[in-house]
Amino acid sequence: MTVKAMTAKEVARKVIENKPLFILDVRNGDAFADWKIEGGNIQYLNTPYFDLLDGVEEVVSELPKERDILVVCAKEGSSVMVAKMLDEEGVDAAYLEGGMKAWSEHLEPVKVGDLKNGGELYQFVRIGKGCLSYMAISDGEAAIIDATRMADIFLDFAQEKGAKIKHVFDTHLHADHISGGRQIAEATGATYYLPPADAEEVVFDYAELVNGLEVAIGDAKIEIEALYSPGHTIGSTSFIVDDQYLMTGDILFIDSIGRPDLAGLAEDWVGDLRESLYSRYAELADELIVLPAHFMIMDELNEDGSVARKLGDLFKENHGLNIEDEQEFRDMVTKNLPPQPNAYQDIRSTNMGKITPDEEVQREMEIGPNRCAVR
Template sequence: MLKQIDAETLRLWLEEKRPVTIIDVRNEEDRAQWSIPGSLHINAYEALKASQRSALSDAILPIGQPIVTVCNAGKMSERAAEELASRGFEVLSLAGGMTAWSLSWNTAEVALTYARVIQIRRAGKGCLSYLISSHEEAIVIDASLPPDVYRSIAESRNLRIRYVIDTHIHADHVSRSRQLADAVGAELLLPPQSRVRFAYRPLAAHEVIAIGTAKLEAIPTPGHTMESTAFLLDGEGLFTGDTLFTSSVGRPDLHADPAQALTRASFLYASVQQLLALGPGVHIFPGHTSKPPPFDGVPVSERLDVVAGRLQNWMVSEEAFVKRILAHIPSTPPNYERIVALNESEELPIGDLTELEAGANRCAVG
């Protein structure tokens, strides 16, 4: 009988630091897109597909700990598991493969003066969402995981989620902010725009939201999208969405024609300059990371002076920035138009969204 492991159980194993050997049997191209941190790669996909019985015969594997085989959707990993099981290994196939893994997550925490920041990292996509808490109150920014993830984190710490915020209308993942706000009775706050067709409270420029003794200021940062907004927490933490990352900036071209992309790139230059001027010691908390974050508890964050140093060749002048950014636009992510349509729709998205969202993150330029 073939044994499987579901994505949530494997997630818990990694969180608990249980010894496990993860073998990724996908081809080079798929592996290069994204992978489970710490996994081994054996390019056995074609051999497994051709039902070659010794597809993994060269593999030297540790004994005494379980092996989990992984592929795109959980079919070839079953064949790999069968082969390794026949050689006496204790082996499980990841049910649903990397598609199922795309909803996996882990956390990292930072204590600031008035608030605690929990960075909730969607391992598959590199999407970073945040639960900011102060005195039993909490705000969630850019929810990208099912509402129960945020609800269980809040409940385990006796926190009430009062507000749910999106930094902008996302194109890489289906926002779960509406569902989360509904599920926990929180207020949904969004940057003002006429894109979405559902009810929300628009955030005024420089509006300050109080949470416990902490204060979060909305700072308009058009560029990646025109409604993009960053949030400054007590002058210490800066939630930048997809405007500014730890060593790159957001792409200005999605859902835009070339003329709009040019305009947005100009806006982005001014927005990035504005953020970089907020103070060298401010820590940025971006909306994405280019690689799936490992289960290491280390936050994806950087001081603004370090970020400024990394971007100094970009920020020479607006003209140079625009020229450079438009020359470095990465390929368009799959399904983004359908994802944007869902994020703007009056209807709540239903069903399994992981197939739509699967794949690497391509929000950054640089």
Template structure:
């Protein structure tokens, strides 16, 4: 009897529904500790599969008899073997189809906002902590900070009866491959990025556009005014109601400014951003970031990651009230944390100076996002 496969989308739904799941991760201990499937009500046992080749006896006393056990590995092969052994021993088991690679690539669509002029959707990359968006108005769609899984945005647009006509990246991403250029090439959509980010392919320069407008959408480009994570980081204020903040402002922190090895210089830019441009924006604006750190703490009651700017100010009060020197010291201390894996190669690919096949792209993106500092407890 074939062992049951559970898709990454099914697991993501269990995470979002806060279901109880018992997970047996058969990767190496270091890989498990660095990055795992996280759910508020998940239970875990980690045991490398090569220690289970002769049977599950070493962990049998840790396994529940009344719950389904989800076996997880990097690509799926080892987890199938372990799930089969579990079933043979009388347990109810399943394995994660595609392993942690598939977990890294799953997008969950959530509705954020709707009025008579626009509707807005968030795409939550549950296994990676990345967020992207679709803004729809009268049959046209804008994509903000897309992942490389362009077919998922195309399918969502088709379902909504829209055509993707505009694509924007808030900065040159360091932890994942952007789908911006591919969407532009495939669909003829207008693709916008800061020229100062150094991409070598053709695109529209955000420095030349104070606003991007189509149908009932007005996107104010806060360009060259919200640096911090990278020198060319921008934010997008849509219809004066929604702030797509990229990696500048998160729900529980700010973007880390140390990936260019200019920590203090870029931290000063980040301080000026927070205490000048952001200070001018009203509290009621909904902030929609490009990443999150803790799904359980940051997802709201409406099912998406976002919050009003006023709530974020209250939540991160020290960041918004610190003196410049206090702010710089705090950022420099946080900058000692582990950098995104493979970030230099990912940036080079996003810049267009390097390329990679699909297997390499998957390898580069494996792991959690590490683009933030200052997260609250």
């Protein structure tokens, strides 16, 4: 008897639509505590597969009858075994195809909106890791911001839309995930831009992403304008697209702000972070729709699965934008920080081109949540 597989895409739809699901996570306790499939209507049981080798009777009584049951493990093998054992006990359960690795790599494209002179803007929600990438398409041309490692997804998407990728940007040198920017640029002949202040140690050629840089895509001339906004890294740069959207990178999120310590200089950059958030962003139009490079919790997702909020609303609601006292702000972003992302030093070196790990190693490096924010 074969058991059913559930794909990462199917699980992503359940999470976005807030559908009920019961997850039996059979990874070890530490792995589960560190990172799991999050969702508003998910119930969990964590029992490591090695405690179920003699039989699953002990967990059967804890599984609900009225919910779909999904068995989850790191790579799939153990979840298939446990799902089969459950099946033999008469319990209908699916396993997560490709395990948490597939979950980490799944991207869900969500249309954010139309561009004024024609064209569309898409957000690619990496739901398992909380990374957000963007593709603006107009008149057969595309620009990509903060692409994740899974370059093929962006290449295929552009091809489906009949668009040629012209510009590829990273808002900063990422520390939580491996950028797909360089690979996409190499595959398409597009220009790859990085902020020079983040790219001092980079070993490949790139175009300089500097304050005031403007590029256009398509005949409709959709404008993409760079705004220097340091603080998460010294080079961090935001984008204003089509006078409607503000891509904030890892400086400003929906319910949190960027942490200044991942490149090792929290104390030095906290002033820049405050200046970017409290001065530069404060001068921008309230109507701009903020599109960050990450989300941290599922509550930050809108009903359609997108992560977007008006800048004016964030100035009212985001705690990190409402700390009047400078010392209090300094303390918040430099003390009691969450743990740093898994393998963040190696991820930075990979993004600089200094090391080129195999795909399998790159996957391992990216395990876990992004942890780029402070709240």
